[in-house]
Amino acid sequence: MYYLGVDVGSVSTDLVLLNEDKQVIEKLYLRTKGKPIAAIQEGFRVLKNKYDKSEIKAAGTTGSGRQIASTLIGADAVKNEITAHAVAALDTDSEVRTIIEIGGQDSKIIVLKNRIVTDFAMNTVCAAGTGSFLDRQAERLEIPIEDFGEYALKANTSVRIAGRCAVFAESDMIHKQQLGYNEGEIIRGLCEALVRNYLNNVAKGKEIQDKVFFQGGVAANKGMKSAFEEALGIKVAIPEHYNMMGAIGAAIIAKEKVEKAGRTSFKGFDLAESIFLSTSFECEGCSNGCEVVKIQENESVIGCFGDRCGKWGNKLAV
Amino acid sequence: MKITFPHMGNVYIAAKTLFDDLGVEYVIPPQTSKASLELGSLHSPEEMCLPFKIMIGNYIHAIENGADTVIITGSCGPCRFGEYCELQMNLLNRLGYNLDFIVIDSPGDIGLKELVTRLGKVSTGSMCNRMDKLKAVLTAVKVVNLIDEVEAKARYLAGFEANKGECKKLLNECKNKAMDCNNGKTMIEHLKKYIDKLNVVKLDHSKEPIKISIIGEIYTVIEPFSNLYIEDKLMDYGISTKRTLTPSWWVKNLVLSPTNMNQLEIKRKAKEYLPYMIGGHARECIGEAVLAHEEGFDGAIQIFPMGCMPEIVSKAILPKISKDKDFPILTLVVDEMTGEAGYVTRIEAFVDLLERRKNHVLSRC
Numbered sequence: 001m002y003y004l005g006v007d008v009g010s011v012s013t014d015l016v017l018l019n020e021d022k023q024v025i026e027k028l029y030l031r032t033k034g035k036p037i038a039a040i041q042e043g044f045r046v047l048k049n050k051y052d053k054s055e056i057k058a059a060g061t062t063g064s065g066r067q068i069a070s071t072l073i074g075a076d077a078v079k080n081e082i083t084a085h086a087v088a089a090l091d092t093d094s095e096v097r098t099i100i101e102i103g104g105q106d107s108k109i110i111v112l113k114n115r116i117v118t119d120f121a122m123n124t125v126c127a128a129g130t131g132s133f134l135d136r137q138a139e140r141l142e143i144p145i146e147d148f149g150e151y152a153l154k155a156n157t158s159v160r161i162a163g164r165c166a167v168f169a170e171s172d173m174i175h176k177q178q179l180g181y182n183e184g185e186i187i188r189g190l191c192e193a194l195v196r197n198y199l200n201n202v203a204k205g206k207e208i209q210d211k212v213f214f215q216g217g218v219a220a221n222k223g224m225k226s227a228f229e230e231a232l233g234i235k236v237a238i239p240e241h242y243n244m245m246g247a248i249g250a251a252i253i254a255k256e257k258v259e260k261a262g263r264t265s266f267k268g269f270d271l272a273e274s275i276f277l278s279t280s281f282e283c284e285g286c287s288n289g290c291e292v293v294k295i296q297e298n299e300s301v302i303g304c305f306g307d308r309c310g311k312w313g314n315k316l317a318v
Numbered sequence: 319m320k321i322t323f324p325h326m327g328n329v330y331i332a333a334k335t336l337f338d339d340l341g342v343e344y345v346i347p348p349q350t351s352k353a354s355l356e357l358g359s360l361h362s363p364e365e366m367c368l369p370f371k372i373m374i375g376n377y378i379h380a381i382e383n384g385a386d387t388v389i390i391t392g393s394c395g396p397c398r399f400g401e402y403c404e405l406q407m408n409l410l411n412r413l414g415y416n417l418d419f420i421v422i423d424s425p426g427d428i429g430l431k432e433l434v435t436r437l438g439k440v441s442t443g444s445m446c447n448r449m450d451k452l453k454a455v456l457t458a459v460k461v462v463n464l465i466d467e468v469e470a471k472a473r474y475l476a477g478f479e480a481n482k483g484e485c486k487k488l489l490n491e492c493k494n495k496a497m498d499c500n501n502g503k504t505m506i507e508h509l510k511k512y513i514d515k516l517n518v519v520k521l522d523h524s525k526e527p528i529k530i531s532i533i534g535e536i537y538t539v540i541e542p543f544s545n546l547y548i549e550d551k552l553m554d555y556g557i558s559t560k561r562t563l564t565p566s567w568w569v570k571n572l573v574l575s576p577t578n579m580n581q582l583e584i585k586r587k588a589k590e591y592l593p594y595m596i597g598g599h600a601r602e603c604i605g606e607a608v609l610a611h612e613e614g615f616d617g618a619i620q621i622f623p624m625g626c627m628p629e630i631v632s633k634a635i636l637p638k639i640s641k642d643k644d645f646p647i648l649t650l651v652v653d654e655m656t657g658e659a660g661y662v663t664r665i666e667a668f669v670d671l672l673e674r675r676k677n678h679v680l681s682r683c
Contacts, residue, residue, distance in 0.1 A: 064659040064660070064663070065659075079666075079670075080662070080663040080664075080666040080667045080670070081663060081667075082663065082664075082666075082667035082670070083666070083667055083670045106660065116671075116674045116675060117667075117670065117671045117674065118646070118671070118675070119640075119646065119671075120667055120668075120671065122660070122663070122664055205637040286349075287348040287349040287351055288349060288351055289351045289352060289353060291352075308547060308550070
């Protein structure tokens with residue numbers, strides 16, 4: 001018996017299968033590429049060959065695409081990524097007090113006490129310091145993102161980069177390159193700038209206490225880890241499935257929910273072969289003018305989003 | 319003369335009553351939507367705060383429907399809102415619209431005589447005698463109090479209702495049907511009827527809903543479009559909410575401000591953290607946060623538009639209150655973005671946090 005967790009994020013779509021002991025049996029890390037439906041289908045195509053619908057006891061979704069994913073797969077639990085990350089981290093190590101999570105488009109800090117979330121913060125209107133920015137810089141420097149961190153560790157000194165704004169950080173980096181600094185020093189400077197930005201912006205006013213977990217896609221970057229450790233003066237732990245924590249959390253939450261409810265609404269893996277069509281239109285029912293997205297599976301409508309009144313969606317019709 | 323005014327929550331219901339009773343022509347701009355925001359941000363200075371942009375959108379929509387006179391409230395307070403009327407007049411003039419502006423300011427700033435003169439301008443098109451005019455104003459004040467009462471009741475009871483969605487349904491119904499009331503008398507009857515209806519909504523007293531206080535900048539907490547309908551969302555989650563800043567609160571505050579007797583309790587509660595008036599409603603925000611904790615609320619959500627000066631100050635003070643009183647406070651900054659995913663994530667996570675705290679005895683000691 002397995003529990004499925006799906007985390008549809010801005011950059012990656014992650015799928016995990018947990019067994020009864022909440023151990024990760026299967027994990028898939030796919031690029032969303034702006035097409036959440038296609039990414040989920042791609043994942044399901046892989047899982048379909050190995051598992052049967054009846055083996056899945058519960059399914060949960062999280063991430064910014066959690067609603068659409070839930071409609072698609074028939075999820076038992078739809079949870080925001082903050083709670084999902086916290087649940088997964090606590091399951092890995094109940095001693096964790098602070099979670100630093102940096103994903104593709106957003107970064108978060110989660111503060112825990114007595115195994116519950118007591119405070120959290122997310123970056124506001126700025127994406128500086130997140131995975132997308134690192135991705136882009138790696139691309140510009142023609143270094144594979146996987147090796148990005150290694151370069152930072154090799155450098156002995158760092159170049160100061162302004163980290164407040166991603167656009168200006170980039171021009172700052174270009175200036176420093178033109179002056180002849182080597183790549184490693186610049187990358188290390190960049191990591192330090194991102195950490196500075198994170199601590200002054202997202203984590204402002206939050207107490208960071210041992211034990212610290214660093215998770216999300218950016219945790220793969222060794223340069224970032226060491227920059228955090230240097231800035232905080234404490235060790236930062238990276239859980240084994242650092243880039244899957246959201247999906248793991250969703251699976252655990254779904255497991256708990258199904259144990260209470262007694263049955264799952266999981267639709268099975270067949271959707272891998274379905275044809276999905278999403279169209280959007282502006283509702284003319286009132287002056288709100290909601291932009292409604294309609295999702296069709298093989299020509300039958302499976303869900304609508306974006307309306308406030310519930311005329312199209314399955315929300316409370318008021 | 320055809321009067322219009324920017325939207326701000328339920329103000330339009332009271333304004334409708336006032337103009338109906340005075341017998342002056344008016345245009346209610348269409349409810350604030352993405353179209354108003356788009357139009358407003360097209361013409362407004364880029365770094366201006368969100369309310370300004372939405373208001374410009376409202377004006378232009380109203381002008382398209384024939385309005386030629388705008389009534390807005392002013393404030394000579396040290397916040398950008400004090401400049402709104404001048405900037406908006408200039409901006410709309412430059413766009414080629416020929417408009418009259420009537421700015422209703424606090425009597426403390428412009429003097430009672432000037433206020434009366436300006437109010438007199440509003441009713442120049444009215445055939446009523448002075449007595450009836452005064453009566454119309456008093457009726458409108460009563461209406462604004464009543465609609466705020468309906469709203470507050472519905473929002474608070476939403477946490478306790480036995481049939482999910484009943485309060486929201488009544489609230490929406492009340493607002494929709496209010497538009498059919500063509501004079502003060504029927505409007506008051508209509509609103510009272512809905513207060514009675516809300517009083518008999520079936521409640522489940524065994525429920526212990528999460529209670530959240532909505533605090534922050536006055537426009538963005540009151541105008542639902544600007545805060546992406548946060549109160550409606552919280553109602554759907556079955557949460558009781560309370561909001562002190564309302565149009566009726568504003569009227570009361572305005573009337574009392576020359577005597578310095580306004581908001582005594584909020585001022586007293588804020589004293590420890592922010593003893594000064596620093597513009598906008600920063601002090602109120604701080605006072606309400608302390609008050610919400612004392613009243614047994616589970617948490618507070620602060621909302622303000624990006625770049626709001628007074629609220630940035632209160633945002634920096636709130637973590638201290640949060641820590642001192644062990645009282646969770648979430649800050650949400652709203653801007654032109656209408657993508658709700660990130661916003662909903664924060665609200666849901668905050669609700670989760672409050673729920674788990676509530677169920678976890680250890681964290682309460």
